[in-house]
Amino acid sequence: xxxxxxxxxxxxxxxxxxxxxxxxxxxxxxxxxxxxxxxxxxxxxxxxxxxxxxxxxxxxxxxxxxxxxxxxxxxxxxxxxxxxxxxxxxxxxxxxxxxxxxxxxxxxxxxxxxxxxxxxxxxxxxxxxxxxxxxxxxxxxxxxxxxxxxxxxxxxxxxxxxxxxxxxxxxxxxxxxxxxxxxxxxxxxxxxxxxxxxxxxxxxxxxxxxxxxxxxxxxxxxxxxxxxxxxxxxxxxxxxxxxxxxxxxxxxxxxxxxxxxxxxxxxxxxxxxxxxxxxxxxxxxxxxxxxxxxxxxxxxxxxxxxxxxxxxxxxxxxxxxxxxxxxxxxxxxxxx
Numbered sequence: 001x002x003x004x005x006x007x008x009x010x011x012x013x014x015x016x017x018x019x020x021x022x023x024x025x026x027x028x029x030x031x032x033x034x035x036x037x038x039x040x041x042x043x044x045x046x047x048x049x050x051x052x053x054x055x056x057x058x059x060x061x062x063x064x065x066x067x068x069x070x071x072x073x074x075x076x077x078x079x080x081x082x083x084x085x086x087x088x089x090x091x092x093x094x095x096x097x098x099x100x101x102x103x104x105x106x107x108x109x110x111x112x113x114x115x116x117x118x119x120x121x122x123x124x125x126x127x128x129x130x131x132x133x134x135x136x137x138x139x140x141x142x143x144x145x146x147x148x149x150x151x152x153x154x155x156x157x158x159x160x161x162x163x164x165x166x167x168x169x170x171x172x173x174x175x176x177x178x179x180x181x182x183x184x185x186x187x188x189x190x191x192x193x194x195x196x197x198x199x200x201x202x203x204x205x206x207x208x209x210x211x212x213x214x215x216x217x218x219x220x221x222x223x224x225x226x227x228x229x230x231x232x233x234x235x236x237x238x239x240x241x242x243x244x245x246x247x248x249x250x251x252x253x254x255x256x257x258x259x260x261x262x263x264x265x266x267x268x269x270x271x272x273x274x275x276x277x278x279x280x281x282x283x284x285x286x287x288x289x290x291x292x293x294x295x296x297x298x299x300x301x302x303x304x305x306x307x308x309x310x311x312x313x314x315x316x317x318x319x320x321x322x323x324x325x326x327x328x329x330x331x332x333x334x335x336x
Contacts, residue, residue: 003035003066006091007098019043023051026058032105033098035085038067038076046079053080060108062101157231159210160217168230168238172289175240175282185283188248188314190239191296192220192255195274195308197235200264208266212273219258224251238293244281252277252311260309274309276300281314 004013014029016022019040026034034052036045045065052058065076065084073084082104083097155167163171172189179186194200194216201209213235220237221229228240243251259275278299286292295314303312 003089003094006089006094011098017041019045019048022048026052026061027055030057031061033062033064033101035064035066035098036081038065038072046075049076049079049081060105062105064097064101160214160231162217162221162237163228163230165230165232168228168232169289169293171228171230171240172282172292176286176289176292179282179286180284183284185244185281187240187242187282188244188279189282189292189296190241190248190252190255190277190279191232191293191300192237192239192252192259192275192277193233193300193304194235194259195276195304200271200273203269204264204266204271208264212262212264215262216259219262220255223255223258232293238296240282244283248279248281249311249313252279252313256309256311276303276308277311278303279311279313 004015007013014025014031016025019036020042022034022036022040023043025031036048038045040048045067049063049065052061052063062083063081065072065081066087066089067073067076067084068087070086076084082101085094085097155163157164175186197209200212204212213231217229217231217237220239224239224241227242228238230238232238239255241248241251256275256277259273262273264271264273278296278301280286280292280296280299282292286295299312299314303310306312
């Protein structure tokens with residue numbers, strides 16, 4: 001009562017008649033500061049302070065002990081007190097100690113609020129950075145995907161998803177280099193040309209014709225899963241294989257038989273599908289990749305000249321191939 005009178009109306013003060021009542025009021029009101037007399041009738045100030053510090057609702061409140069003996073000071077700090085006043089209490093000292101503790105309380109509260117605000121900001125910025133990193137990673141992945149797609153489009157035929165002519169020539173160059181190093185044949189190239197496909201294209205329509213080309217490519221890929229497959233012209237395909245000689249010729253015949261088995265139906269009609277093939281050996285002395293491909297093309301042309309739907313291999317006479325080359329040269333000389 002005396003202390004409340006000394007503090008006046010500057011503070012919002014709640015009075016308690018004993019230690020137990022002080023604990024109850026503190027838990028209800030969560031005060032900023034408590035002035036505890038060391039000697040109270042039901043529960044002493046030291047025990048009240050210890051219980052305050054054990055309760056999450058009141059552990060942050062400042063505690064000033066009021067005692068008549070300086071010997072109680074050490075015990076008060078040990079109980080968790082923040083400061084002390086010795087009776088008789090002087091008004092100026094009382095106000096100074098109360099203001100000091102309340103100011104400390106305010107600073108601690110502001111520091112805690114600043115810490116929480118900083119943690120919230122750090123969390124927010126971390127989330128922003130995480131989202132930015134994810135966005136950048138998505139952009140990198142998209143760019144990589146676009147580059148891979150561009151690389152695929154550069155090296156492949158879009159309709160059949162096989163290699164294109166340029167990619168085939170690169171592979172043939174590598175194979176010819178290996179043959180030169182080995183000093184022996186390393187395989188064969190089979191050039192397969194669908195017979196009269198331009199006529200079929202006109203009869204079937206471009207959509208069905210494209211579908212047929214895609215089916216032929218799929219069939220070739222199944223028959224020669226380990227070789228190189230390329231579409232090198234409108235209806236021309238090239239297949240590389242490790243086989244040489246009779247085995248390569250037999251493979252070419254098997255491919256033609258597979259083409260014959262394909263059913264092409266459009267506009268209520270069924271169209272026969274046949275193919276001719278030329279087989280050239282990948283061996284030392286075969287020349288460049290262009291020369292090797294041209295050789296296979298000449299052999300395929302010879303197979304067409306001899307009736308189509310058959311295979312022409314590398315053992316055909318040189319004079320026959322020379323006649324084909326000469327004929328092709330005269331065709332290019334004819335006036336348009």
